[in-house]
Amino acid sequence: MLTKEKTIGFIGTGVMGKSMARNLHQDGYKINVYTRTKKKANDLLELGASWKSSTAELAAASDVIITMVGYPIDVEEVYFGEAGILENAKAGSFVIDMTTSKPSLAKTIYQKAKERNIHALDAPVSGGDVGARNGRLSIMVGGEEEAFSALLPLFDVIGKNIMRQGEAGAGQYTKMVNQITIASTMIGVCEAIVYAKKAGLDPERVLENISSGAAGSFSLSVLGPRMLAGDFSPGFYIKHFIKDMTIALESAEELGLETPGLSLALKLYKELAVNGEEDSGTQALIKWFEAQ
Known part of the structure; x- marks a missing residue:
């Protein structure tokens, strides 16, 4: 079992990664941090986390290495090659990729890690900035x-x-199930809010009324109020959701499945990204519906 004497290396301190690393530090774990843009780690360094100047240095100095980066290509970059995690991590150490990435890539990391006596898990997460901040x-x-x-x-x-x-790979497959669910749910929430407004209802009261019933969801109860407040700051970036939905769609096609709800959501989000919303939160989907 992991003890507090073990050092956790964390690569990737974005919207969610920073909160995850902070929670581990505050719980008493020793934290090493590396990210391509050092200033993104300043808050953690001020709390007492140790900065490492490269992926290789962090891997060699850590007992558990957690990665929370952007895209599958970023995962490949930090894990493989002479400067990568797998070439530099200690035998017997653990690597956990918490990035939402390809199931096939998770399986490859597992196999290559096993060859070096390194234990690998794929462990993507859901819950957005709120869940990361609150450790939930x-x-x-x-x-x-x-x-x-x-x-x-x-x-x-x-x-x-x-x-x-x-x-290996089951975590990523499960995350794809999660993202497929969210994709269609977000369309439903946006359509519902626009419908409520058109019907002359107070959308805030409507959301309060229906959120504890069968329509209840994170998208409705957390992102719905943000839509109404015009708060489109990213708990989860549109550009990253597009990445996730693309992986899910490709994976579904490999499994021989048609996913029309997912395909429609991906189309709408891509249109938003083209119109400059790629760095907005996923709740900005409401803008597409309001523009109709």
Whole structure:
């Protein structure tokens, strides 16, 4: 079982990664940090986290390495090659990719890590900036049961709904299920809000009324009020959601499935991105409907 004497290396301190690393530090873990833009880690360094100047340096100095980066290509960059995690991590250490990425890539990382006696888990998360800040993320894990059990104390600090779904890649497949669900739900929330306004209702009262019923969801109760307030700051970037939906669509096609709701959501979000909204939060989808 993981103890507080072990050092956690964290690569990627964006909107969610920063809060996750902060929660681990505040719980008593020693934290090493590396990110391509050092100023993004300043808050953590001020709290006492240790800066490492490269992926290789961080990997060599850490017992557990967590990655929370942007895209599958970023995952490949930090894990593979002479300067990557797998070439520099200590035998017996753990690597956890919490980026939403390709299931096939998670399986490759697992196999290459196993060859070097490194334990690898894919553990993408859901819950946005609020869940990350409050340590209440849903964590979907793929990998060996023994590694999952050893790291459960760490997961308990950053999440509250933590489940191992199967072998390597299962965490990423589960995250795709999550994103497919959200994609159509976001369309429904936006359509509902616009409908309420057109019907002359007070949309705030409507959301309050329906959020505890069968229509209830994170998108409705958390992102709906942000839409009404005109708050489009990113708890989760549109550009990253487009990445996730693209992975999900490609994966669905590999499985021989048609996903019309996912396809429509991806189309609408891509239109928003072209119109300059790629760095907005996913709740900015309401703008597409309001413009009709």
